[in-house]
Amino acid sequence: MTVNARAIFNLGAASVLAVSLAACGSFGGFGSSEQTVAEPPPAPEMPASIRADEIVGRWGLASYMNPNDRARTENAARGQCKNPYVIGAGTSGGVIMHLADQATPQELRLKGSPSGKNYIGPAGPAGGDQDREIVSFDGRILVTRFIDKDAANRYGNMVYVRCAPRA
Numbered sequence: 001m002t003v004n005a006r007a008i009f010n011l012g013a014a015s016v017l018a019v020s021l022a023a024c025g026s027f028g029g030f031g032s033s034e035q036t037v038a039e040p041p042p043a044p045e046m047p048a049s050i051r052a053d054e055i056v057g058r059w060g061l062a063s064y065m066n067p068n069d070r071a072r073t074e075n076a077a078r079g080q081c082k083n084p085y086v087i088g089a090g091t092s093g094g095v096i097m098h099l100a101d102q103a104t105p106q107e108l109r110l111k112g113s114p115s116g117k118n119y120i121g122p123a124g125p126a127g128g129d130q131d132r133e134i135v136s137f138d139g140r141i142l143v144t145r146f147i148d149k150d151a152a153n154r155y156g157n158m159v160y161v162r163c164a165p166r167a
Contacts (some may be wrong), residue, residue: 046112046126048119050137052095055110058084059160073159082164083150087145095120099130100151123156134156 060080060090064073088096090107096103097120111119111126121131132144135157142160 003133006138041165045109045123048112048134049116050110050118052089053094053112053144054139054142055095055137055160056087056089058086060163061085061158061160063154063156063158067157068161070143070157074161075158077159077161081161083165085160088162099131100146100148117152119147121147 007096057077058081060077061084062073062077062080063114064070089103090096092107094107094109096105097108099108100120106122108120109123111121113119113126117126118127118134118137119126119128119131120134127133129146129148131147135145137143140162142162144158144160146155
């Protein structure tokens with residue numbers, strides 16, 4: 001075999017080997033390091049024990065970090081009714097509120113969980129990173145806390161106190 005013929009033969013053999021290995025990898029053979037695993041379908045959303053229409057309205061808003069400050073914060077929130085935070089009704093049965101660090105409010109859902117906790121957040125499983133947990137709600141005072149640790153550290157426990165109807 002001449003040098004030219006040997007080079008052509010080696011190049012051809014390398015090409016055939018490369019194509020063969022590529023084919024093995026694409027068909028799940030020896031070259032495949034990934035396995036396709038079917039994701040389980042997401043769990044259906046559970047309804048919250050609090051209805052959206054129960055929290056639609058005008059609210060005084062304040063927040064606290066230290067649980068000992070809750071009563072003082074509720075009073076501060078009442079004082080905010082002159083400039084209320086408005087929770088609107090969404091077109092799909094949710095509520096219009098802000099997500100953490102978002103300037104524009106959007107429709108969020110009230111979601112329940114198997115543990116009995118309630119959440120407010122975008123569509124998806126309850127307790128997601130963008131959700132806030134409803135810590136307590138008695139019809140007049142709503143306390144929420146963001147699930148995302150960074151947002152929770154910055155915003156603390158959000159206290160919403162229902163404002164009296166306009167006279």
